[in-house]
Amino acid sequence: MAEATAAIHGEHEETSTGLNNRKLLMWAFLGSDCMFFASLIATYVVYQGKSLKGPFPEDVFSIPITSVSTFVLLMSSMSMVLAYAALRQGSVKSFRIWIFSTAILGMTFLGFQVFEFRDFVHEGLTLKTNLFGTTFFTLTGFHGAHVTLGVIWLLSLGFHSFKGGITPDNHLDVDLAALYWHFVDVVWIIIFTVVYLFGVFPGIN
Amino acid sequence: MTTISLPIPKRPVHPTGVWSWITTVDHKRIGILYGVTAFIMFMTGGLEAMYIRAQLARPGQDLVSPEVYNQLFTMHGTTMIFLAIMPMGAAFFNYMIPLQIGARDVAFPRLNAFSYWTFLFGALMLNLSWVLGGAPNAGWFGYAPLTSSAFNPGDGIDFWILSLQILGIASLAAAFNFVVTIINMRAPGMLLMRMPLFTWMTLITSFLLILAFPVITVALIQLMFDRQFGSNFFLPAAGASPVLWQHLFWIFGHPEVYILILPAMGIVSEIIPTFSKKPIFGYPVVVLSGLVIAFMGWMVWSHHMFTVGLGPVANSVFALTTMAIAVPTGVKIFNWIATMWRGSIDFKTAMLFAVGFIWLFIIGGLSGVMHSSAASDAQQQDTYFIVAHLHYVLFGGSIMALLAGIYYWFPKFTGRLMNETLGKINFWLVFISMNITFFPMHFTGLNGMPRRIYTYDSGMGWDLWNAVSSAGAFMLGAGILLFLYNAITSARSGEVASADPWDGRTLEWTISSPPPEYNFEQIPTVQGRDPFWAQKYEGVAMVPVAGGSGENGGHSIHLPQPSYWPFVASIGIFIGGFGVLYINAASWIGVAVAVIGALITMIAVYAWSLEPVNDPDDGAAH
Numbered sequence: 016m017a018e019a020t021a022a023i024h025g026e027h028e029e030t031s032t033g034l035n036n037r038k039l040l041m042w043a044f045l046g047s048d049c050m051f052f053a054s055l056i057a058t059y060v061v062y063q064g065k066s067l068k069g070p071f072p073e074d075v076f077s078i079p080i081t082s083v084s085t086f087v088l089l090m091s092s093m094s095m096v097l098a099y100a101a102l103r104q105g106s107v108k109s110f111r112i113w114i115f116s117t118a119i120l121g122m123t124f125l126g127f128q129v130f131e132f133r134d135f136v137h138e139g140l141t142l143k144t145n146l147f148g149t150t151f152f153t154l155t156g157f158h159g160a161h162v163t164l165g166v167i168w169l170l171s172l173g174f175h176s177f178k179g180g181i182t183p184d185n186h187l188d189v190d191l192a193a194l195y196w197h198f199v200d201v202v203w204i205i206i207f208t209v210v211y212l213f214g215v216f217p218g219i220n
Numbered sequence: 221m222t223t224i225s226l227p228i229p230k231r232p233v234h235p236t237g238v239w240s241w242i243t244t245v246d247h248k249r250i251g252i253l254y255g256v257t258a259f260i261m262f263m264t265g266g267l268e269a270m271y272i273r274a275q276l277a278r279p280g281q282d283l284v285s286p287e288v289y290n291q292l293f294t295m296h297g298t299t300m301i302f303l304a305i306m307p308m309g310a311a312f313f314n315y316m317i318p319l320q321i322g323a324r325d326v327a328f329p330r331l332n333a334f335s336y337w338t339f340l341f342g343a344l345m346l347n348l349s350w351v352l353g354g355a356p357n358a359g360w361f362g363y364a365p366l367t368s369s370a371f372n373p374g375d376g377i378d379f380w381i382l383s384l385q386i387l388g389i390a391s392l393a394a395a396f397n398f399v400v401t402i403i404n405m406r407a408p409g410m411l412l413m414r415m416p417l418f419t420w421m422t423l424i425t426s427f428l429l430i431l432a433f434p435v436i437t438v439a440l441i442q443l444m445f446d447r448q449f450g451s452n453f454f455l456p457a458a459g460a461s462p463v464l465w466q467h468l469f470w471i472f473g474h475p476e477v478y479i480l481i482l483p484a485m486g487i488v489s490e491i492i493p494t495f496s497k498k499p500i501f502g503y504p505v506v507v508l509s510g511l512v513i514a515f516m517g518w519m520v521w522s523h524h525m526f527t528v529g530l531g532p533v534a535n536s537v538f539a540l541t542t543m544a545i546a547v548p549t550g551v552k553i554f555n556w557i558a559t560m561w562r563g564s565i566d567f568k569t570a571m572l573f574a575v576g577f578i579w580l581f582i583i584g585g586l587s588g589v590m591h592s593s594a595a596s597d598a599q600q601q602d603t604y605f606i607v608a609h610l611h612y613v614l615f616g617g618s619i620m621a622l623l624a625g626i627y628y629w630f631p632k633f634t635g636r637l638m639n640e641t642l643g644k645i646n647f648w649l650v651f652i653s654m655n656i657t658f659f660p661m662h663f664t665g666l667n668g669m670p671r672r673i674y675t676y677d678s679g680m681g682w683d684l685w686n687a688v689s690s691a692g693a694f695m696l697g698a699g700i701l702l703f704l705y706n707a708i709t710s711a712r713s714g715e716v717a718s719a720d721p722w723d724g725r726t727l728e729w730t731i732s733s734p735p736p737e738y739n740f741e742q743i744p745t746v747q748g749r750d751p752f753w754a755q756k757y758e759g760v761a762m763v764p765v766a767g768g769s770g771e772n773g774g775h776s777i778h779l780p781q782p783s784y785w786p787f788v789a790s791i792g793i794f795i796g797g798f799g800v801l802y803i804n805a806a807s808w809i810g811v812a813v814a815v816i817g818a819l820i821t822m823i824a825v826y827a828w829s830l831e832p833v834n835d836p837d838d839g840a841a842h
Binding site: 032 | 396397400404405410438453459471830
């Protein structure tokens with residue numbers, strides 16, 4: 016089995032640059048995704064303060080709660096690093112622990128987001144209410160969709176490892192998911208700063 | 221040897237027939253699929269143009285209703301840009317790039333198949349709008365709030381949004397693939413600055429696609445949310461600014477213009493040296509000017525918006541950047557002319573089309589420089605002068621070069637040469653009628669004829685030139701039919717082509733026409749630019765890579781195997797797209813269909829990623 020797996024995954028492809036094809040693809044995709052979020056964030060910034068009626072950001076945001084969920088997401092990046100490091104060191108078992116921890120932290124973040132969205136709707140802010148609602152839910156909603164896809168990806172890797180599908184030889188499969196996961200985290204840091212912090216402390220803006 | 225048991229069906233084995241095409245991952249077959257589909261779409265868009273010209277041939281006609289006329293020009297523009305020129309470029313990328321860089325396939329063969337099928341379903345969806353409640357009718361740049369549901373309640377715009385999203389997925393998949401292929405799959409010695417110029421322009425175009433498409437994706441998402449879910453992105457009553465759409469659209473839209481023209485420039489940069497028997501003049505400058513065009517293409521978008529009222533500062537800045545971008549474009553034209561200078565030029569049809577490209581592109585480029593002056597543009601905005609300009613760069617530029625590319629590489633695609641006599645008649649018919657069609661639009665435009673009007677009164681001074689344009693358009697249609705006739709008859713019974721019919725310079729001419737499935741029996745080591753020319757005339761042999769050979773006529777070469785899953789994933793996207801389309805009209809059914817489509821795509825993606833990349837036992841089974 017080890018032979019077959021090595022033949023399928025472990026083979027080091029000779030490329031012109033020495034970079035792995037799939038890794039290069041991932042970087043290209045992330046470049047594209049940067050433009051995706053840049054456009055959504057730019058739209059949010061352009062419409063900042065242009066809503067004709069409330070609720071406004073300072074009416075609904077709770078910085079302490081969102082700080083906690085931000086912290087959870089950042090910690091998930093750390094456990095992702097630990098998962099990858101464990102696999103590189105040959106321990107599939109501790110890889111499994113860390114990858115599921117990452118997924119659980121990601122789901123916790125999503126739980127916070129669902130809670131927050133429900134709370135905002137309760138306070139009268141929906142996609143239809145005003146420009147703030149329109150741009151806020153679209154931007155954070157698409158970020159949440161990215162996190163959801165990431166969680167599905169992490170869980171798939173975790174369950175795949177029970178079938179012997181994840182070995183130190185094909186650490187690249189995990190590396191790619193990690194790149195994506197860290198990217199989604201970085202985007203959240205920007206969203207947290209631009210949307211939440213600037214929204215509540217307009218003096219900074 | 222035990223294997224991991226996974227519930228994934230085996231790779232399909234269909235050497236011939238419909239299934240062999242549906243499951244193919246061979247870049248050459250995908251290239252042909254792309255090319256044929258794009259040409260059918262080109263004919264569809266042409267038919268729409270014929271309708272438009274018939275309606276405008278004389279004043280006061282009522283051949284089509286104003287509503288149908290709006291649908292015709294919207295579908296004509298959208299079809300020609302997204303379904304004809306872009307995929308025709310993709311057809312050349314697919315077929316030629318691995319051959320030009322000395323590779324056996326692209327980096328991600330299945331992603332390539334996925335790109336084609338997704339494109340096909342996007343094209344299908346857009347054109348189904350004709351029979352499912354009316355085609356989109358707000359112009360190819362779909363300005364909000366004209367596209368908002370308050371002003372455009374039908375399904376046409378929803379079809380336009382969803383099909384463009386699906387086409388965007390297809391374009392992005394292809395662009396990722398070609399970036400990785402060109403950066404990573406080059407034969408040994410094929411340094412970046414030794415790559416053929418078509419490969420270079422493909423690389424630059426792919427980067428533009430990767431960075432530009434997400435912007436229109438976001439714009440379309442916003443428009444879709446406004447229409448389907450009642451958000452306020454483009455609703456002035458809620459304080460929104462409709463100019464946001466224009467910014468987002470043109471931040472995508474202007475790089476898109478270079479996505480359409482850079483592959484054409486790459487093709488011409490291959491043809492002119494071959495038929496002039498000289499290396500390209502100033503290779504590094506041609507590469508660099510392509511890069512500069514791509515970079516500066518991001519700084520000029522607001523020249524589409526000079527009359528919006530952005531203010532004198534913004535207009536001045538964008539006028540200056542627009543004037544500046546003419547410089548690298550002009551540099552390229554001088555490079556081509558200097559390449560021909562003192563060359564021993566062989567005016568085969570491909571060369572005629574390439575030289576025709578230079579002429580027409582200069583005219584289109586010059587009217588473009590006229591628009592760059594904001595004051596002058598205020599007179600030209602939304603008149604037929606703009607229509608003349610954009611057709612000189614897109615027909616005179618892109619289409620002429622793509623036709624040149626087909627004449628040039630046809631022997632490589634089919635193993636047969638296209639008929640030269642018909643080809644020359646074809647060239648002159650297209651070249652002359654193209655000018656008869658589009659040059660008079662400069663006059664009607666400067667005389668004040670607005671674009672997108674379905675009819676006009678006599679006595680405005682537009683009658684004569686509109687009649688001339690329409691006559692030219694029908695001649696042009698005949699020219700394209702002649703091209704089609706030549707292509708079909710030549711593919712069947714044309715003169716059999718050798719491996720190297722044009723005395724070519726690059727790697728694709730070293731292998732047989734058409735190439736074997738594995739392209740290169742032995743991967744060559746490249747020593748410089750124009751390696752095949754150097755081998756033929758300068759005694760610089762390309763040594764095969766040690767150990768990379770395919771003895772026994774290529775029988776031991778491992779090739780990527782066919783797969784069902786790219787096709788299935790595309791079907792899921794198509795079904796899901798229809799679900800989203802009807803979320804508004806039939807809420808729960810729409811949601812259910814969208815979920816089913818998403819599930820199909822997800823299952824396909826799982827099966828795709830778990831299916832083995834290469835059956836280890838396959839080498840012997842061939």
